[in-house]
Amino acid sequence: MTYQPRKQKPITPDTFLRGIWRENPVFVMLLGLCPTLAVTNSTINAIGMGLATTFVLLGSSLLVSLLRNLIPKQVRIASYIVIIATFVTIVDYAIHALSLELYNALGAFIQLIVANCVILGRAESYASKNRITKSLVNALGMGVGFTFALLCLGSVREILGSGTLLGFPLFGDSFQPWVVMILPPGGFFVTGAWLLLFSWLQERRQRKAAKEEEAIHAPG
Amino acid sequence: MIELRTSPHVRGAPSVDQIMRNVVYTLLPVCAFSVYQFGISAFALILVAVLSCIGTEHLFCRLSDKPTTVGDFSAVITGILLALTLPPGFPLWMAALAGFVGIALAKVMFGGIGFNVFNPALVGRAFVQAAFPVAITTWTPAFAPGRFTEFIPSTWTFPFAEPVPVAQWIKDIAVDGFTGATPLALEKFGNAGVSHVHTNTADLFMGMTAGSAGETSALLILICGSYLAVRRMMDWRIPAAMITGAFVTAGLFFTIDPDAYPAPLFMLFSGGLMLGAMFMASDMVASPVTPAGVWVYGILIGVLTVIIRLFGGLPEGVMYAILFGNAASPLISAVTQPRVYGTRRKKKAES
Amino acid sequence: MTMEVKSPVPPMPSSMAMIRVLALIALFAGLSVVLVVHFTDPVIREKELQALEQAVFKVIPGVEPESAVRISYSLNAKGLVRLEDDAAGAANLFAVFDGSGKLAGIALQGAAQGYQDVVRTLYGYDPECECIIGLTIMKSTDTPGMGDKHTVEANHAFMDNFRHLSVKLTADKGSVAHPVETVKHGTKTEEWQVDAISGATITSRAIGKGLRQSTGELLPLIARHLQEISKIPRNKEKSGTEVKKR
Structure with a gap:
């Protein structure tokens, strides 16, 4: 890149961090809920899904950012989807080759990464407007944030639903599993509970900030 | 304490507290019969469910800095109803969890009393039904000999542990021919090679069968419910509509093929249909408000109950039917709005 | 975003430009997919073969996987066809021979509608005792914690049903004398009955029904082709010889 038509802001830690916390794809933006609810019935599935999505995010962001000045606006969505689908296919075969068990557990949801709005959203709103490194850093942040969210769900659902974590039994033989937690309704319950927790924390922080502000202004 | 009253000739509508307290009173005989039938295990079950419901409501009120609302008795009703729909030997920790989920998920999250979309007791039961499908279908016989001195072994299961197996216990107390199945399950799945096992309808009516803690005596529930209806603390049309709906649907199938389908009276007196009709479907908040809507709502639940029982994977359908009715009730209210006096129906106005 | 375009609709680029870019992307996509398939396909085949092998040896107890020989066949009313390519998916019969070349058992597949979806099983059949000697669940999407693969296979009492499940043929070898039958938990009385899992009756029935049909x-x-099946074919080359109908 020799000439930049638009002034680019430099990369800050925020470029990476916003995907993990402030713009977390699952907990804040509520994107990509289909895989979130469907495959988080165990920690290992959650990690597998999270890493697969992160890979697709990175790959598609790289390519979209690289080609951003080449792709005409009229065909950009088609281009993005083809690019994303390519990386999804790669990931699909890679998981199949690495572990049959994980592949069978994730089922059609690997292929469905292509329809995950997190990825198309990143391509459309970030990678197509930013430099390669910056897009990559942002995509990585989003991927880590997505994986983190899936991990939050997967670990809770596995602990309650099977009494294990990463396959290791936690409570001994007499534990009564909560079957509902590994069923789809469990996904909704746990997602709801996490959303509740995050918004409660946020509200508390805001209230605290408002109080501090009051305290500063009061004497003056 | 001075009780403020309106003038004697002005008959004010009873307050929420009053209604709720009366519902609790009418539920007490049902509880008493349940304890008589299943012994101290049923007592412990009711107690734990009620305490869990009250505790949960109190906790959430504290968390949101609001004055506690446990004084209005509605949490007590939820607890009692929940316990009455559970099997008598249900582990207490699961009952406490059901109470917590019911109140937290179905009541507090929606804004407390008056805002719940679903009946909290049924949401709690639906949760444990999905979470612990085996425990919630483990039935123990009624009128066990030592029921007032000895708990059913599974009652005192250590929290988060699997329920203590009761098969041996049931064998030991040796109730003839008890198979661990309710009349509904016998009817649906059969027993030992016989495809449909019929249970005496009179036994069902009096409540001399196995089943959930408080669902067994249709007669008692009918009497208690009628008291509420007479006192106008419950809309009598809901149970009437639900029972009619169930009766007609079951009768229809029975006339088509009396061998394959159970008799309509069996449908009415078995399982939780009576309790559901009298105390759960008639939940004031989660049922429609229009007079025509009430009938639609009740009939819908009755028909659904029979359909689920006959064709679903589960032997009992009252819970899901009522939850479905709850979900449909805003829609029912909307389409059955009565005509405002002096206005014309839209169709006529257009023509 | 600041665009210095006057009209809200940017001028249409030439079709050539669009075609060029799309072709470039498609080229890249095609190339990478082909590459990935090229490198992973052998690995995937190998793994699927291994999984099948494991399942086959699991349902025929008492053979050592190292020394055992497995021959795949496709069997239907038309005849018996030996298959060389295991992964083709056409095989429905796997004959397993122990180290000494004796037929240890035959692995067959069963499938029937369960609670959610078809429950697929693989079971071992011993023609000598005319009984089922082992079973594993290939796929079950029934309620996790009740009717899924892991729960059912962990239920020893239930799996014991399939250690010696009688499927004796009638005297004329035309049909199974007592078809496999699933009975309610705790009521098994005959050796061709399957004692259902309490709480997962529908899954148990699906397994029993799959066995009965298969x-x-x-x-x-x-029984007709037992002669061919119980011998290890000599030639290791592709044979695929059609065995004539009796």
Whole structure:
């Protein structure tokens, strides 16, 4: 890149961090809920899904950012989807080759990464407007944030639903599993509970900030 | 304490507290019969469910800095109803969890009393039904000999542990021919090679069968419910509509093929249909408000109950039917709005 | 975003430009997919073969996987066809021979509608005792914690049903004398009955039904072709010889 038509802001830690916390794809933006609810019935599935999505995010962001000045606006969505689908296919075969068990557990949801709005959203709103490194850093942040969210769900659902974590039994033989937690309704319950927790924390922080502000202004 | 009253000739509508307290009173005989039938295990079950419901409501009120609302008795009703729909030997920790989920998920999250979309007791039961499908279908016989001195072994299961197996216990107390199945399950799945096992309808009516803690005596529930209806603390049309709906649907199938389908009276007196009709479907908040809507709502639940029982994977359908009715009730209210006096129906106005 | 375009609709680029870019992307996509398939396909085949092998040896107890020989066949009313390519998916019969070359058992597949979806099983059949000697669940999407693969296979009492499940043929070898039957938990009285899992009756029934259908269809055929099946074919080359109908 020799000439930049638009002034680019430099990369800050925020470029990476916003995907993990402030713009977390699952907990804040509520994107990509289909895989979130469907495959988080165990920690290992959650990690597998999270890493697969992160890979697709990175790959598609790289390519979209690289080609951003080449792709005409009229065909950009088609281009993005083809690019994303390519990386999804790669990931699909890679998981199949690495572990049959994980592949069978994730089922059609690997292929469905292509329809995950997190990825198309990143391509459309970030990678197509930013430099390669910056897009990559942002995509990585989003991927880590997505994986983190899936991990939050997967670990809770596995602990309650099977009494294990990463396959290791936690409570001994007499534990009564909560079957509902590994069923789809469990996904909704746990997602709801996490959303509740995050918004409660946020509200508390805001209230605290408002109080501090009051305290500063009061004497003056 | 001075009780403020309106003038004697002005008959004010009873307050929420009053209604709720009366519902609790009418539920007490049902509880008493349940304890008589299943012994101290049923007592412990009711107690734990009620305490869990009250505790949960109190906790959430504290968390949101609001004055506690446990004084209005509605949490007590939820607890009692929940316990009455559970099997008598249900582990207490699961009952406490059901109470917590019911109140937290179905009541507090929606804004407390008056805002719940679903009946909290049924949401709690639906949760444990999905979470612990085996425990919630483990039935123990009624009128066990030592029921007032000895708990059913599974009652005192250590929290988060699997329920203590009761098969041996049931064998030991040796109730003839008890198979661990309710009349509904016998009817649906059969027993030992016989495809449909019929249970005496009179036994069902009096409540001399196995089943959930408080669902067994249709007669008692009918009497208690009628008291509420007479006192106008419950809309009598809901149970009437639900029972009619169930009766007609079951009768229809029975006339088509009396061998394959159970008799309509069996449908009415078995399982939780009576309790559901009298105390759960008639939940004031989660049922429609229009007079025509009430009938639609009740009939819908009755028909659904029979359909689920006959064709679903589960032997009992009252819970899901009522939850479905709850979900449909805003829609029912909307389409059955009565005509405002002096206005014309839209169709006529257009023509 | 600041665009210095006057009209809200940017001028249409030439079709050539669009075609060029799309072709470039498609080229890249095609190339990478082909590459990935090229490198992973052998690995995937190998793994699927291994999984099948493991399942086959699991349902035929008492053979050592190292020394055992497995021969795949496709068996139907038309005849018996030996298959070289295991991964083709056409095989429905796996004959397993122990180290000494003796037929240890035959692995067959069963399938029937369960609670959610079809429950697929693989079971071992011993023609000598005319019984089922082992079973594993290939796929079950029934309620996790009740009817899924892991729960059912962990239920020893239930799996014991399939250690010696009688599927004796009638005297004329035309059908199974007592078809496999699933009975309610705790009421098994005959050796061709399957004692259901309490709480997962529908899954148990699906497993029993899969066995009943599969044995009813295949066992008479196996009885006809038992001579071919119980010998290890000599030639290791591609044979695919059609065995004539009797």
